[in-house]
Amino acid sequence: MGKLLFEWDYSSYPGARRYPHLFKPIELGNLTIPNRIKYAATEDNLNGRDGFVTDAGVAYLRERAKGVVGGICTMQGVYMDEKRQGQGYVGQAAAWHDKFIPGLKRLADAIHEQRAVACCQLMHCGRVGAVEVDYCQGPSDVPQRLRIFRPVREMIKADIKQCIKEHVEATERLLKAGFDIVEISGIVGYLLSNFVSGYTNRRTDEYGGDIRGRMRFLVELIQEVKKVCGDVPLGIRLCAEELLDDVGGNTPEESMISYEMAEEAGVDFFSVTAGWQESIVPVISRDVPMGSWIHLAKRAKEHVKVPVQMAYRLFRPDLPNKAIGEGHLDFWEMCRSMIADPLMPKKVLEGREEDIRHCVACNLCLARLFRDAPMTCYINPVCAHETDPQFIDPRPAEEEKNIMIVGGGPAGLECAYVAARRGHEVHVYEKREELGGTLIEASQAPYGDEELFNCIEYQKAQCEKAGVTFHLGTEVTEELIQDELPDTVVLATGPVYSKGKGAGFDGENVVNVLDVLSGKATVGDKVVVWGNRKPGIGVALFLAKQGKKVTIVGKDRSAGFDVNPSFKWRYMIYLRQNGVTAYNDCDIEEIKGDEVMVRTYDGYRFPVECDSVVATEREANDSLKDAVQAEGIELFVIGDALVPRNLSSAVHDGYRIGIRV
């Protein structure tokens, strides 16, 4: 029986009965971990550019440590060299000198304060690293496929020895800081994965050649770090499938050999991953169904004896619970799902799943990190604001108000429950008979968009618990405002759908995007979608999936201007695959019975055949503004009613006004 750092008894919790496999102990090296929950290492860019841990970084991790309810909480990977060749993120923590130990200790202490197991990670970012240096390191100077990364400089043997030494010294510092588990990162294109992969390792010396040669560096590194770790469990995040077939990456068989060799070298657990940043197939975005990668954990379990952990689209507890029960997995790891809701596993344990704010797998968090911006979450407005008491624990209202929220979409509902929790009397008016606003229709779009509606389920549950009163099927008019005379009105009415300036926009063959997605409007076989932002892309794919010939005509320079780059590339591929033509930088000049005249930004014109036009262009919604102001009532306008944007803006707007009003 391994050492138990903190006693936890889950027997009285409903979640432990519902998901018994998630809340049973497991041996990990010399430790006994009371449950199967792990917050996996996630960069957050919240630390100083000099590598020192900050208050923001500590507060961010403390919240996640609270969430794992006694399980493992991992800090972000540290870089270990003074030259910063291994640094992959501007706000990455460093461990190349003893001066960083006090900061690292703060992270370990913050985890221990929550009675969780503190895991640290060593991460040399290799060919995707070196943000502050004009070159990066790798086994061979194989050029980058993604141009955002630095040119690669081949490591000589002295570099390899130095790198091992730096891993060892950093481990010593992290252990001094109080961490209970050490993890090595060998995934997604970071240095160790570069050595293991046939794609990036073209060396002809003993560190190259076949998979055994390519594994030599990793094996030596594990052996040296293991010496320092002693009884402290040592694990590795390692790619089980690189998904780099197009450039000569490892085969699954080679990956499993790498697992066997790493185990033989001394690791006590594996974290299974799939794909690289350079892979051209989707791995973790919303279009990949949840649970798609469990087979990789199962395969790993067939090749190694030590525990196997995995994240990768396991956003619902039933999936890992089942996989653990069937012996395909040992630990449920979470990255993005605990960015979206740091307390997710705690809520699972307490039987409060309706309180979970689910990740929508948009990858905005990654897009931000790759662009040197601090972590943020599309769906969680509190993320990276954990040091701000106004965000993390909004003060009760100084004066209790009667608040009328007009619109039961994501902006209105977010604002409603936050304001109600602060003591306000909140009434949400929705002209339809159901809550959700435009998300009701938007979540009908293909490639995983149904997951977007989880946001409404969460907000609805929070509103109900906070005592928000819903007035469904009630359209707010000037008279209603005059009758109710609330202290505050929040207009969250959603956008107004634009009418084009050209002739023919009043025709019967012009239909609204919401009517199309809800099935209220029918369209012909040749459709022009007016607008090339996310609503346009969503409905274009929706119709193309029905076999229709779809053409997008939009004013933005490129389609999907409002979609973050980490997801946009998926949409571009799906548009191509579904035969959708997009004319960007264009507008519709005129609509006739069987064609539209398209005009480019610089005046060229050409006709496009079509039976129907779907209007998706939006503008701010000014209705009721004057009526509210005329009564001298405090007014806020949020979400698409203010400026048509996306779900994230609606939620963030709602939260910010909710804590302010």
Added chain:
Amino acid sequence: MSFNAEQEINRLWRGLHGAQDEIGRTYYRWRQAALEAAGPDAKPLDVSLRAAEIMGTEIGKAFLPRLNWLKGEEAWLMNLAKSYAGNWINHGAIVKLEKGENPFEVLIKWERCPWPTFAKEYGAEMEEDVLCCDRILQSILKDVNVFFDVNYKIETLKAIPRGDGECLRRLYKD
């Protein structure tokens, strides 16, 4: 909804040709600036070859995400050749591709190219134009070869600036 296709195509065509002309002129204006900045001892050919190398390397990097090895090496090679051709077609050249006699060999034929005309207009040597094109073409291959772990070469068999009437290059596996 009156639409005069001929008129629209004409306007587009003029816009395209104007842009193509600007590409060539911009290059030679910068060449002139670089030569002036480099001083009287600088050799125009050295400066131009360095520029060609930078351009080739950059173009090669842009090729990497577009080339798909999973379609097989012959398809990959034809794709590479098409990428070469496309680059010059964008500048206003007429470029044709032919399979070579050997399996991994493609002949790229420039039936027309605007670059010798620009060279003449700005007083550059005709041979400089040939050598710069060669350098661009070879520099493109540098990253492509390493990335895909192959060894392809490109050689010039004929060149318009040398009076051959066409440029003919052989792209082949070594």
